[in-house]
Amino acid sequence: MEQIGKNIDLAAKFLKEGDLVAIPSETVYGLAANALNEKAVFSIFTAKNRPHFDPLIVHIKNAEQIDLYAEWEDDRLKKLADKFWPGPLTLLLQKKEIIPDIVTSGLSRVALRVPNHELALDLLNKLEFPLAAPSANPFGYISPTTAQHVQDQLADRVAYILDGGACRVGLESTIVGVEDGKILIYRLGGLSVEEIKNAIGDVTLSLIESSDPKAPGQLKSHYAPKKPLYFGDAEKLMQQHSNKKIALLLFGKTNLKSDFNFNLSEKADVLEAAKNLFDMLRQADNSEAEIVIAQLVPDENLGKAINDRLKRAAV
Numbered sequence: 001m002e003q004i005g006k007n008i009d010l011a012a013k014f015l016k017e018g019d020l021v022a023i024p025s026e027t028v029y030g031l032a033a034n035a036l037n038e039k040a041v042f043s044i045f046t047a048k049n050r051p052h053f054d055p056l057i058v059h060i061k062n063a064e065q066i067d068l069y070a071e072w073e074d075d076r077l078k079k080l081a082d083k084f085w086p087g088p089l090t091l092l093l094q095k096k097e098i099i100p101d102i103v104t105s106g107l108s109r110v111a112l113r114v115p116n117h118e119l120a121l122d123l124l125n126k127l128e129f130p131l132a133a134p135s136a137n138p139f140g141y142i143s144p145t146t147a148q149h150v151q152d153q154l155a156d157r158v159a160y161i162l163d164g165g166a167c168r169v170g171l172e173s174t175i176v177g178v179e180d181g182k183i184l185i186y187r188l189g190g191l192s193v194e195e196i197k198n199a200i201g202d203v204t205l206s207l208i209e210s211s212d213p214k215a216p217g218q219l220k221s222h223y224a225p226k227k228p229l230y231f232g233d234a235e236k237l238m239q240q241h242s243n244k245k246i247a248l249l250l251f252g253k254t255n256l257k258s259d260f261n262f263n264l265s266e267k268a269d270v271l272e273a274a275k276n277l278f279d280m281l282r283q284a285d286n287s288e289a290e291i292v293i294a295q296l297v298p299d300e301n302l303g304k305a306i307n308d309r310l311k312r313a314a315v
């Protein structure tokens with residue numbers, strides 16, 4: 001049997017048996033298991049080498065499913081769901097009993113999202129349970145945006161990899177919740193802060209920089225390649241590291257050149273850059289360069305999330 005394919009029935013069969021299946025989404029590939037089956041969820045943590053204090057996102061087929069698993073707390077969150085689901089938005093809501101504590105690492109809120117990917121939705125529609133799925137990479141490494149990325153790293157730990165092509169957005173979902181009546185953004189991601197503000201008004205960034213386990217996706221040493229990565233003004237960094245073999249990650253029109261060159265978007269389009277980011281980071285990491293130097297991208301729209309990921313990937 002091929003391990004990678006588009007066979008939804010096979011994927012559904014494995015998931016019903018409590019096995020792990022990698023699934024596509026518009027953001028990144030997820031490592032999925034039956035969210036209501038504690039044993040299956042446990043095996044996600046083992047496969048990823050993920051600490052148990054880092055909770056998982058639960059994927060549901062549509063917004064109506066929310067009532068089964070959580071309580072709506074604030075009309076603004078409902079408005080976001082109406083407007084952006086299916087899409088790269090995760091909501092933190094007070095969980096109901098049915099969600100096992102292992103999914104939320106014992107926290108009272110559960111992270112929920114409806115992925116915007118036809119294969120993933122077809123799969124969810126064949127199942128009577130939601131899917132817990134973190135990004136399908138070993139803990140701390142770069143998230144996968146193709147089925148091949150998943151196979152390269154987790155082949156021996158998943159029953160099947162559902163191939164939905166390259167992820168259209170390429171950055172993980174934006175995580176949003178409410179505390180004391182304030183809308184908070186815990187993780188920048190595929191839905192921009194600007195879009196959220198346009199929909200519901202003021203929001204507060206509450207990006208967690210330390211090892212506070214409230215949203216460990218915000219741990220600083222995340223999304224990291226194996227090679228040292230330096231992030232900022234590429235030209236200056238190249239001068240500082242001129243004795244090293246360099247892989248450059250650039251953005252827009254530029255004359256900078258080094259040993260290995262990757263341009264996230266020659267036409268300076270942040271959407272295209274987001275889509276290319278993790279794949280090019282992997283290529284840079286797998287190149288014969290000794291270090292990676294990444295250029296800061298414009299800090300607007302998805303550029304904010306790109307800079308956030310590069311900052312966390314940096315030494």
Ligand code: TXA
Nearest residue numbers: 027030055056109110111134135172173214215216217
């Ligand atoms: O786009 C995405 O969000 C992808 C796809 C597969 O859906 N998933 C993803 O999962 O990025 P993961 O596990 O790599 O990141 C999920 C983040 C983690 O930082 C986790 O700490 C946070 O969501 N999270 C999950 N449940 C939470 C909860 N109950 N309270 C606070 N943070 C939570």
Ligand code: MG
Nearest residue numbers: 134135143217
């Ligand atoms: Mg992740």
